Amino acid sequence: MKRSTMMAAVLTTALAQAGTMATAQAAGDSEAMEKCYGVALAGQNDCKAGPGTTCAGTSTVDYQGNAWKLVPEGTCTSIETPHGNGSLTEIDRP
Numbered sequence: 001m002k003r004s005t006m007m008a009a010v011l012t013t014a015l016a017q018a019g020t021m022a023t024a025q026a027a028g029d030s031e032a033m034e035k036c037y038g039v040a041l042a043g044q045n046d047c048k049a050g051p052g053t054t055c056a057g058t059s060t061v062d063y064q065g066n067a068w069k070l071v072p073e074g075t076c077t078s079i080e081t082p083h084g085n086g087s088l089t090e091i092d093r094p
Contacts, residue, residue, distance in 0.1 A: 034070070039081055
């Protein structure tokens with residue numbers, strides 16, 4: 001077998017194994033999660049960061065009020081930030 005063909009086969013196998021592991025991990029994650037607005041650091045939101053942004057990783061400031069992060073259900077409003085607690089709905093802040 002050519003070296004490039006062998007390397008491609010090894011890479012394909014590694015990627016397949018990584019995908020299987022990720023799927024197994026996701027299937028085992030049964031903890032309920034909820035969207036929590038105003039708790040994500042800049043660029044670390046899970047999705048939605050207001051007009052002009054696309055989705056995950058697009059928040060532009062820490063604790064942006066219209067950007068959310070998934071957190072364990074029931075914990076959002078107890079998360080403290082320098083700008084106040086997390087919220088289950090969008091917060092009017094930059």
